Amino acid sequence: MKTIHAAAAAAALSVASYAWAAPLEAGPPAARLGQAVELPGGTPASGKADLPNLDGSAVRYGQALSRLKPEGQAATRGAAETRIYQKASPAVVLIVTRDGLGSGALISADGKILTNLHVVDDAEVVGVIFKPAVEGAAIGKGDVRRARVIRRDELTDLALVQVEEVPAGVTPLAIGNSTTLQVGADVHAIGHPTGEAWTYTRGIVSQVRRAYHWQPKGDVRHEATVIQTQTPLNPGNSGGPLLNDDLEIVGVNSFIGEGEGLNYAVSAEDVKSFLARTEDRMIRTTNAAAGDKCEPTTVSEKRTTDPKGREMLVDRDCDGEADSIVSIPDSRRQPMTVWVDEDGDGKLDAMYFDDGQDGTFDTALYDTDADGKPDTRGFFRKGEDEPYRWEKLD
Template identity: 30%
Template sequence: MDASLSRALRKVGAAAALVCCLAAGCTAADPQAQQNTGTTAPAAVPMDANGLQSDYQKVIKEVLPSVVQIEASRELGSGVVYDDKGHIVTNAHVVGSEKTFRVTTANSEQPLTARLVYSYPGQDLAVVKLDKMPAGLKPAELGDSRKVEVGQIVLAMGSPLGLSSSVTEGIVSATGRTVSEAGGGSGATIPNMVQTSAAINPGNSGGALVNLAGQVIGIPTLGAADPDLGNSSAPGIGFAIPASMVKTIADQIVDHGKVVDSGRAALDITARTVVDERYQPAGVAVVSVKSGGAADKAGIRPGDTITKVGDQPITTITSLAVALAADKPGQKTTVTYQRAGSERTAEVTLGQQ
């Protein structure tokens, strides 16, 4: 039930290289000593390897009990215990349109019942709440997204393919990615995603991407797919929503029962992709304009075709979403559009999604 990255995305992990690197630092016993004894001394195991293994085990022991499996009537995903009141954060595409769920914790095979608090597909996040908070269920600690660095070792925890309490490892491959979902996802375009090489498969969505300090730095959401290979899994490319955004959205849902300040810019229109005479995407046609919204105030009307926002060409709905993803409500930008065969440009003060 995970999104594919055009979905564009599915994943695969990588980490053996680290072990190989450590092993390469091993030193053999003195050759003369080997000659004297007639035996070959075993290669020494670096202390760092043992220490790293201990770190993994410590983090898994601390964090895995805070990661749950979420089951809807026909779908399966993961979630992270958010507080001691029974709130669990997950992906919007995990909950879909359903309102009630079965939740299985790492320490019990007996499912608990939970209900939807609110789903926000725009950021592909949702919060469900357990009907009864079991004893010993500990909230996860969310990390500081500003401190996430490329090369950090991370663990992905969740229920890939229904295999509950599974753990894979990798590194942070990149930060600040803007990723668009499609297919089975929420259809959201999400900025500032964390890219990871940790294996993320269907069922991992809504789980935890964790650093070696035991902090959740992101919610795994997408695995990359390669369009040239029929959208099959693209190994080693996965994406997670950063913890800072998770906290911003989840806090609002817990406090208000909905998202009251998304921080995401919008033109306040409904639109569709249009194609040229060669059936190639050529812009975004405005279908309707919200009265008093950003586009309305700038003079943009239904029937106009948007071709550029700022200096970014617009050919599809997705490219429009990507162009707006890095902007903030209240920010000014220029919108270039076609009307009755002529090109026009308007300055727009962006609204809020």
């Protein structure tokens, strides 16, 4: 699937010619959403795209929703460890595959379960076991429920599983906000380390690491914002929730570092982006040597009069296909705009904005339901290459 590179971003939302009071599809920027990635009247111009900050470092943006609130979200606040376990553990499931077992978290009342992709691997159907009503009770074959794997994201190592029936009284867990998570904050994990079902551990946040890469096996190089914790994890914890004191999922426990006490969870913000997608995102990457960089290239370009400047059709992920349109006004008093084919379907579904043509993102718009209209807006902090918050547009 297509990725976005940290590069020159796009037009300011404060420009007078783009009024938010007007229908979003009416203005020139939004009118391109849903259209094919093409540049009518452009002339061939193969070569390096001369844009600020095109350094080849990939930044993933799903078409992010502002937040996900499942039905029946637990309302307990500031609970002690025993209460956190009592409230959250029924929503933590044991996932059984032909190759092993892992953990998952129920996130919706209709049976959607969040886990790691490496837990389900290439299976179409897995077994799901909910926590017995009696603490410590033995698990039998009759407790296994059939579930389908309905979505995969190879880049962030996430998967979504759908079970047909949820036991009565089991409350889904809410997806929290990992962008406000502080180093030193308490976090909690529930999972099944080495087969020890429904084990609870507690730790602290050691650091939040953006655009972090890991490559446990094969040729897939994962990338996500990850939460580094001292919460003890072991094989079998993979896919289980990392919780804050408010019983919200702030991460998905995913892998362990080589040193002692180095445990990592994929952030809730990557989870939200994953859940906003409607299709799988499978990548084909090789373990490129350190320092290798993708050099985005201009496929074609043309001069424009409104605004006066130039537009370029660009291949930003170096797969040989154009995936974005970049509009650069001659005047730096006018903003720069980038339209992107986010999901690789050949149609533009995201826009990125750079207020002062300074090479950093300011805001972004996403068409999350493929109707050609923006319905989610993201806001960036200076120096960061992914939104720190989202809001839904009416």
